[in-house]
Amino acid sequence: MTGERMGRIVMKFGGTSVATSSRILSVAEIIRSRLHQRPLVVVSAVGVSFKGESKITDQLESLAELAHAGKPFDSNLEAIRTKHEKIIEELELSWDSVASTWELLTKAIANTNRPYREFLDEIFSFGERFSSRILSAVLNNKGIPARYIDVDELGSITDQNFQDATVPVENEEQVLAGFRDEERILVIPGFVGRTPDGRITTLGRGGSDYTAALVGAAFEVDEIQIWTDVSGMRSADPRLVPDAERLEVISFDEAKELASFGARVLHPKTIEPAMRKNIPVVILNTFDPQAEGTTIRNERIKHGKVIKAIASKTGVIRLDIDSTSMLGASGYLARLFNVFAKYETEIDVVATSEVSVSLTVNNSRNLDKVIEELKTFSNVSLAHGKTIICVVGEGMRHTPGVSGRVFSTMGTAGVNVELISQGSSEINITFMVDDKDAERAIKALYYACIS
Incomplete structure (x- = not known):
């Protein structure tokens, strides 16, 4: 049609x-x-x-x-x-x-x-x-x-x-x-x-x-x-930051990042069909039908704030995988990711070096089988009780100093940061902390970078 x-x-x-x-x-x-x-x-x-x-x-x-x-x-x-x-x-x-x-x-x-x-x-x-x-x-x-x-x-x-x-x-x-x-x-x-x-x-x-x-x-x-x-999406989880402001308008790219990393208002798969047909998605409140919500549009929307919102996902599992056979070799990563595909285990965030890969998974279904097979060609260690934090904003594109501000805020708050990743869109920075530090980290980021 x-x-x-x-x-x-x-x-x-x-x-x-x-x-x-x-x-x-x-x-x-x-x-x-x-x-x-x-x-x-x-x-x-x-x-x-x-x-x-x-x-x-x-x-x-x-x-x-x-x-x-x-x-x-x-x-x-x-x-x-x-x-x-x-x-x-x-x-x-x-x-x-x-x-x-x-x-x-x-x-x-x-x-x-x-x-x-x-x-x-x-x-x-x-x-x-x-x-x-x-x-x-x-x-x-x-x-x-x-x-x-x-x-x-x-x-x-x-x-x-x-x-x-x-x-x-x-x-x-x-x-x-x-x-x-x-x-x-x-x-x-x-x-x-x-x-x-x-x-x-x-x-x-x-x-x-x-x-x-x-x-x-x-x-x-x-x-x-x-x-x-709820009346639209918020710039942070209101259970952690009660005065988190409503997002009036965000881009599809921003919404995808937020939905993928814990913003519970919207299912991550929702964005793609709407984006392909350029159809706005509006989040509204059944209990307050006259209230304004959040509109998600297929356009890049910048405003005065470089970082627009923070999302998080708790209870994440991190896998650290290393092998000297990675060094100078081709096909290692393909072999590694094929194991996760074989057991239908979804990966969230990945960070790599010459000889190691760190990544996160949402649940432990089939994880024992994944680890068993990975151990045939790599060393594998596991860390439970982790939280992924994602800061998002169209204004982050080509803006110097954003990463420095985020991680200096974490240092000031006394939060140890693990597994740092940035997607090709350049509108998000994703990193990991211990579950016990997550609330402190999110509050610190909100008041330092958004409010």
Whole structure:
């Protein structure tokens, strides 16, 4: 699809936005207020409604673990039903509005004769499928014609990387291809896709943002709105820096860096489809719909501050790999990274010298196998309890003295810095500290470089 924009928007509502019946009713009114923009609505699974409650996605994962292992799971299944029944009753809907999806869940649980990751993804998908069905029924009850889209109609054809699937660029045009002329409000489950042979996949935790971007790119909409529980992105984590300022406008490049390194408002994969179609992404607050948010645009946006924001990711594992065979040899790094690819272990940050490589990974899945194979041709050591800190800003391009300011601030704060890296974009500097020093480091950077 090419040419002029269609004058439409995508509205994606996160789990906190649909966690209770009252919040779902508020979402319906927000949608009503934008009917003139013919919104395409993407929904996450219902979120946590009280402290200590498990997320639906976590409950579904527990259910899948028990079922696949042949252990009793009736109480887990009942807890999931009870959560949704309560919302449905409070909304004065009938269980019939989700009955067909519930039947699909019970059938999926019985089909355990398949690899666990494949099985888990189908079970995962029901969180978003239930919430989307409920919101669609609410909209119809309120006189807003709506059409629920199930995963087999969505057209998000992914690769086979279960739990973190991606829709190849060449498949993006297939998303909702059969619904381009649908007049009703399309209510779409986020987070889900299908392999070419029809097996259900999921797009990674927070992948509903990615679904919103895919839908927006397919329809070439005017704007993709991500409705969450905060008014836009902040220049630092407000839990660590309560007075961190709202970012009014940032570039796609800045957003990619922030999302990749811990800014929880946006899923990292969201950026690419929107950027390719030059569609702005706006972060808005469901609980304060009139509040201004953050707009992400495909342009370099500089302002008076060289460093615009700080992101961080805690609980990271660092691997230090060294071998004298690296010196003057070709192909060593390829061999090293092939090991991580073989065991589907994602690398975040890399720093190299002539004879050593330091890198970080997010989780320990398959890490023992990675290390075992690496040790056949290298020395390997491990360090847990690390935090990646990333400072970001378009103003950092070609600005002398930025690194000096960052690291002198760390020295003044008494924070030891490890594993320094800067990407080719020149808009970020990434480094590592101990988890115990992370809060002190972020606060020091914020007040020295931003506020």
